Each structure stands twice: as structure tokens, then as C-alpha cells.
Amino acid sequence: MKIRLDNVVKTFDTFRAVRGVSLDIGSGELVALLGPSGSGKTTILRMVAGLEYAEAGHIYFGDLDATDIPVRDRGVGFVFQHYALFPHMTVGENIAFGMKVSKTKRSQAEIDRRVGELLGLVRLDGLGNRFPGQISGGQRQRVALARALAVDPKVLLLDEPFGALDANVRRDLRRWLRSIHEELGITTLFVTHDKEEAMDLADRLVILNEGKVVQEGTTEEICRSPNSAFVMNFLGDANRLAVTVTGGAADLDGTRIAAPGVPDGEAELFLSPNDLDWQPGGAGVPATILRVMDRMQARRVVAVSAGGRTLEFDVPPETSVRAGERGHVAIRNARVFAAG
Known part of the structure; x- marks a missing residue:
């Protein structure tokens, strides 16, 4: 699924968080949004998800103008930094939750089969009956991803998914996430503050500052040819x-x-x-x-x-x-x- 942002604007009170951003994200592409705090990364992600609405501009999923479509009907999977798992539900029940409340009705047998497939995909076979408090942080983040994938999203949105984990776990999970992305081919938009993480994972980087895109391109293009002092300084x-x-x-x-x-x-x-x-x-x-x-x-x-x-x-x-x-x-x- 291709995603296109056309001159999108978002203001909170008197603060303009996103200032006329236009982006094209190819079908099956993994794109990382990078920038300092307040640059508009998460706001863009939430507008693509439908959790925030653009006050100007348009967001397209393929040829469909999705700007005003409610979040429930957009067909997106969202993974947050702090897992957002239901602590009173087992791992399997957390993964199944989205399928049970979806408009697309599935039998319990279908749901159980899909949960089993996803547990295997995220390498958590045998842990379906455990509760989130009984597994590690890295495993909880895998559950969060499995839950997002359970509804067969057209678009996967990741907001600092590894930010709460230690460096070694983050490194292992980002390699794993890249292999999952290559296997599934879901169009993915990824927000991170970690430049190394973005460069390891993404097909393309988009660097933002003060709500505007200042440079976009492959890791090689941006690292070898930064176009401004801001980008050079930001890369660190x-x-x-x-x-x-x-x-x-x-x-x-x-x-x-x-x-x-x-x-x-x-x-x-x-x-x-x-x-x-x-x-x-x-x-x-x-x-x-x-x-x-x-x-x-x-x-x-x-x-x-x-x-x-x-x-x-x-x-x-x-x-x-x-x-x-x-x-x-x-x-x-x-x-x-x-x-x-």
C-alpha cells in the first residue's frame, strides 16, 4: 500500500507542529522519520493512523483519500514505545483482541490459528498462556507487534518501539524486525530518536526540523551528502x-x-x-x-x-x-x- 502526504499541516493551540509536509512512501517500503524533539515525527505518524486529523492537506492510501477516515477503518497497525498491552490478558488474548473487536468477524478457531501463527512469527511459541508481567520487555514488544499484525494491516506504524529497552535488546530486536518486514512486505512508517537504529532498519530516511522535511533519501545519500549544517549536526x-x-x-x-x-x-x-x-x-x-x-x-x-x-x-x-x-x-x- 502506497502512502502519500500532500502538504499536510497540523497546529496545536498556537504551535504549528507540522508545516506543509509532503511525502511519498512506496508500497512495501520501510521509512524512518528522524528529527529532534518537537520536529513533528510523532504527529505525522498519528495523522497517518487517524489519531490526529490534518487541518490542511491530504493523506492518501493508494488512490484513496484517507484524510478523514476514522482510525478504525484505516487498516493500520500501531506499535507504541510502552507496549500498551492489557496486563490482565494473556499473551494470546492480547494478540487476539484486535481480531475479536474487528468488523471482520472470525470464528474462535480462526482466531486461535492466527494467534498460533503470529506467536511463531515473533518467536514466542509456547508463551501464549503467560501474562505480560511474566515475560521480558523485549518479549512484550514482540507481543505488541504480533497484536498489530493480527488484523492484517495495510500499513504498520511504529512509534519509538524499542525506546524503553536496553541497548543490546534493541539491537537484537531491530535486526529481527527488519527480517519480519522483508518477509511480510508491509508498508511501514517508523519513528525513532536513535539514528543508528534508523540507519540499520530503514530503506529511506526522512529528517524533520520544526515541522518541515529538511532532507530525505537513502542512508548512503544522507550520510555521504548531508544538505545542510542542521543535518550534519543532527547526524552527530x-x-x-x-x-x-x-x-x-x-x-x-x-x-x-x-x-x-x-x-x-x-x-x-x-x-x-x-x-x-x-x-x-x-x-x-x-x-x-x-x-x-x-x-x-x-x-x-x-x-x-x-x-x-x-x-x-x-x-x-x-x-x-x-x-x-x-x-x-x-x-x-x-x-x-x-x-x-
Whole structure:
């Protein structure tokens, strides 16, 4: 099922949460909505679900204008961050609930058979008679997904589904969710604050700020070609430095860095830690190492340039570096944007 948002607007009191958003989501596509708090992610998801109504614009499911269709009739499955399971119902009864209240009547035998299929799909065979309080958080989230899938939704909506879980469980569940999506092929819209989660899961990313789409594309397109200082800063883990551009290049402590298309004047320079190399005797920005922090797959180095700029970068774990060592930071790639 294709989804199309056409210039959708939503205001709460005097705050405009969504400001003319247009999106096309292909049939069977998994799209992640990313952005800071207040950027409109969850509001868009709730409008697609029918839990909020757009005050302007239209929402289409395929060729059908679904803008004013009630939530019960939209054919969507919704998974929330905090499970929203009924604690007094067993796992099986939670999964069956949507089928029992649906307009499409099913026999008890059909419902039981579908519950069994979904328990197998979400790898919870044998747990149908347990209550939500008797299973782990990760298992409860699988039950929530099974319940959403039980009504055979045309569209699956996920609102921070793993936000309440610890990092290791989230990592396992997102891999599992991706395999489920590939198996079922349901058009899925996914809201998360976790950039790594979105990049692992989604076919395409949509980055929002202040209720507007600021960039959309594949993970590769957005990571390799961020279109603004906001996107670069939002993606995080980049050195952000104020510089001056003259004649198509930025100056960093005497090192000239190409800034094509950026007008002369104040600008922001972004340097990814992966695009910087430490060279004890090579060319680059003169610097002194302040601190070395070991990670599982790398060593994070904090250095200060001769001009007093702090730079963070990664080196292979076997690299011998220590605080106080002097050398040069070589820049392999950089992005420069005009200031504010």
C-alpha cells in the first residue's frame, strides 16, 4: 500500500507542529522519520493512523483519500514505545483482541490459528498462556507487534518501539524486525530518536526540523551528502568548527579546506572523526593529543590544534598514541556550510 502526504499541516493551540509536509512512501517500503524533539515525527505518524486529523492537506492510501477516515477503518497497525498491552490478558488474548473487536468477524478457531501463527512469527511459541508481567520487555514488544499484525494491516506504524529497552535488546530486536518486514512486505512508517537504529532498519530516511522535511533519501545519500549544517549536526559525532571562507576555501589554523559554492564570510566546518587521520610526522593541522579513549573497535583521540581547536578522531585500536604526543591531523574529507 502506497502512502502519500500532500502538504499536510497540523497546529496545536498556537504551535504549528507540522508545516506543509509532503511525502511519498512506496508500497512495501520501510521509512524512518528522524528529527529532534518537537520536529513533528510523532504527529505525522498519528495523522497517518487517524489519531490526529490534518487541518490542511491530504493523506492518501493508494488512490484513496484517507484524510478523514476514522482510525478504525484505516487498516493500520500501531506499535507504541510502552507496549500498551492489557496486563490482565494473556499473551494470546492480547494478540487476539484486535481480531475479536474487528468488523471482520472470525470464528474462535480462526482466531486461535492466527494467534498460533503470529506467536511463531515473533518467536514466542509456547508463551501464549503467560501474562505480560511474566515475560521480558523485549518479549512484550514482540507481543505488541504480533497484536498489530493480527488484523492484517495495510500499513504498520511504529512509534519509538524499542525506546524503553536496553541497548543490546534493541539491537537484537531491530535486526529481527527488519527480517519480519522483508518477509511480510508491509508498508511501514517508523519513528525513532536513535539514528543508528534508523540507519540499520530503514530503506529511506526522512529528517524533520520544526515541522518541515529538511532532507530525505537513502542512508548512503544522507550520510555521504548531508544538505545542510542542521543535518550534519543532527547526524552527530562530527567536529563542528567556526571558520572563515575566502575565495572558495575555509581556513583552519593555516590549512586551506575547499568550500565550493560557499560565499565568503563566516561558515561552519564539519569534520567526521572517520575522515581525520593522525600523522606523527606528516602534513596536516599541527596538534597535540590531550586524551585517548579506548573503544571496542577503535581508539578515540581528543587533540587540540596549534590554534586552540579541539578535534576528535578515531584511529585503529592497535595504533600507539598517548597524551602529550605532538603531530598532525590530516583531513581526508570535510563539509563547509555558510553560517546560520
